[in-house]
Amino acid sequence: MAENYISKKNRTLFSVFISAVILLLTSQCSSRDSSEKSLETLNQVIADREYYLEKKLSQIDSVRKKLHSTTDGVAQFDAYRTLFHMYYDLQIDTALQYAEQMLRLSESVLKSQPTYQTESLLLTARVYAYTGMYKECGELLDKEYFLKEELSEDLKRLYFVTQMELYKGLADQAIIERELKAYDKIIDASRDSLITIIPKNSVWHLIHLSNKIKVEGDYDRAVEVLSKAYNQLTTDDRDMAHVAFYMSDLYRLKGDGVKEKQYLIISSITDVKHAVKEYVSLWKLAEILYNEGNVKTAYQFIEISLQDAMYSGAYRWTQHIIKILPSIYASYNTKILQQKNTISSAFFVIVCLLACSILLSLYIVRQYRKLDRAKGQLSKMNDDLMEMNEELNALSDKLHLANIELETTNSQLLFVNSELVSTNLLKETYLSKFIDLCSDYIDKLDEYRGSLKRLLKGGKLDKIEKELASTKYIDNEHKAFLTNFDETFLNLYPNFVSEFNSLFPQDEQQRIKHNELLTTELRVFALIRLGITDSYKIAKFLRCSITTIYTYRSKMKNKSYYPDSFEDRIKEHRKQAYFSLIKE
Incomplete structure (x- = not known):
């Protein structure tokens, strides 16, 4: 009896365990099906994203018409406010x-x-x-009339939201634990403070409370x-x-x-339907899809995210997108290459089968010819086989033409791919160099400002006047800028000087001094x-007269082997570099 009871109990536990496993698997399958349907909806919404953008731009035009049709200061201010909020997640600039129009209006009419x-x-x-201008933001928020007890409820809410966004941005950049805390x-x-101010059970009250x-x-x-x-x-609600x-x-x-994936899809659908260009959800979803192996959709979403981030001016998200972009691009290109290899293999098999068919046809024709010599009554059958052979030859010609077209298409795709890779490398190099230059010039301007400030404190006005009248500082900076340009350009095009000189006779070629990288003439053509x-x-770039530039261009063109097509040949070197990539 005891053994039967234990056995029944074990069977019951086992049945419960199996039921739980089946329920869990069913739930997971249901969640996956739901995600797939949501993803299809998102793809459809993305396909219509131009429609949603036009709809929003139409709404903006309506507000602008109202703005232009009124002279009342309050009505104009309300219209500026509406346009600010409509552009905030569309084009931040x-x-x-x-916002500046609102400020001018508030300082004059209102x-x-x-x-x-x-x-x-x-x-x-x-x-x-x-936009990351944290210093300027902090200076505005520190103004005396932003004392919180003097602000209305709406302005208090705006004050604390702005303050929270400011310190979130600073926290993202903080590297010292004390500052982060x-x-x-x-x-x-x-x-x-926001939880206290915002009405309870409203959407943003619940968002802040949840956070x-x-x-x-x-x-x-x-x-x-x-x-x-x-x-x-x-x-249909923006807050979704x-x-x-x-x-x-x-x-x-x-x-x-x-x-996580399901809610990112819903967030992305809402962003697209409201023509939002500054968002996080879609490129985070692309990262998840990439990790799941859905490279094609991830590639599509990351491309759209990058385009929208650049359109809106959301440079803080552009940096995040650029970090995950190369891996998705590489996987997508690998997948395309695998598909090409599969097509090539299939084509090879078809060609082999076709060759076998042709050989078999020739063998059959030969046999029928032997029978024809033996039996004249089989001549009609032999004619029919000859017609079939001609059809096979025609099919062979069509396949040969298709092969040529496929090879041409492959060459074109490889050229486009190489051009994209080269363009991306140029963009990354110029972006890095541009950021370094901006940082250096900001530091130098700050040092220059500090030196003038010290002279001012010391009462040395004559030195300040002398310093401001002198162009030595600007000349030195321009010289350093040109050196930086030369180094960057020669890193990108190390063979430029030799290629340039190849267009001239020996005695007219450019000679580079030991202490310089490029001459002024070479910079013009660089x-x-x-x-x-x-x-x-x-x-303007070289800080010389336009007449000088015309003179350089005309003089060098006339000295070259190819005066009629000299500048076209200068530009042509870049195309030749792309074609060499294709041959490799």
């Missing part, structure tokens, strides 16, 4: 322009009502925080709070993008990759090599 000026400054500070403390305080709970580490409760906001919205993104982040922290052909731009 334009949003800043409208100067009797200081709340308008306060709002304008806060919106300007928010743009500064968004100080920033986090201010972020937490700003969030607490506060998330920081405390209680992810389940944070999901529960945020779900209340999620249930109030659909993808924010709520769904925070939901995905919570499930990421909980280790639930399926739901810029032409880079695609800058306007003489005015070249003269």
Whole structure:
């Protein structure tokens, strides 16, 4: 009896275990099916993204018409505010322009009502925080009339939101633990203030409350709070993008990759439907799809994300996208190459089968000819076989033409791929060099400002006047800039000088002194090599007269072997480099 009871109990436990496993697998399959359907919806929305952008631009035009049709200061200010918010996640530079328009209006027509000026400054500070101008943002927020007790509820909310965005940006760049803790403390305080100000159970109250709970580490409760906001919205609501993104982040922290992906899809759908160009969800979704092996869709999404980030001016997200871009590009190119190899293999098999068919046909024809000599009555059958042979030859010719077209297409694809790789390398090199130059010039300008400040404190006005009248500093900086340009250009085109000299007789070739990289004449044609052909731009770049540039171009052209096509040959070297890549 005891043994039977134990056996029945084991069978019951085993049945419960099997049922649980089946339920779990069913749930996972259901989640995957849901994700696949959501992904199809996202692809359809992305296919219509131009429609959504045109719709938003049409709404913007309507607001602009209202703006131009009124002379009332308050109505104009309201229109500027609306345009600011419409452009904030579309084109941040334009949003800043409208914030500045609001500030000018508040300082002139509406100067009797200081709340308008306060709002304008806060919106300007928010743009500064968004674009990484943290110092300027901090200076605006530290103004005396931003005392929180003097602000309205809406302005307090805007103040704390801007302050939180500022210190989030500073925290992202912080490398010292003490500074990071100080920033986090201010972020937490700003969030607490927002929770107090914003009406309870509203979407943003629940978002901030959920984020506060998330920081405390209680992810389940944070999901529960945020779900209340999620249930109030659909993808037709702009705030759904924010709520769904925070939901995905919570499930990421909980280790639930399926739901993380599902909520990122919902957030992305909302962003696209509202023509938002500044977002995170789509490129984070691309990263997940790439890790899952869906390289094609990941490639499509990361391309769109990069285009939108550049369109909106969201440079902080551009840096993140660029970090994951190369790996997705490489995998996508590998996949394309594998497909090409598969097609080539299939084509080889077809050619072999065709060759076998031709040989078999020839054998059959030969046999029929032997029979024809023996039996004249089989001549009609032999004629039919000859016609079939002609059809096979025609098919062979068509296949041969198809092979030629395929090889031409492959060559064109390889050329385009090589050009893209070369262009990407040039962009990365110029971007890095540009960032270094900007940083160096900012430091030098700060040092120069400091030296003038010290002279001013010392009362040495004559030295300041002498310093400002002298062009020595500018000349030295321009000389350093040209040296930097020479080094960068010769790193990109190390054979430029020899290629350039090959266009001239021996006695007319350029001689480089031991202490210089490029001569002025070579710099003129280096810029032409880079695609800058306007003489005015070249003269401005080299700080010389446009007449001098015309003289250099004319003189060098006339000295060369090819006066009629000299500059075209300078440009042609780049194309030759691409064709050499194709041959390799």
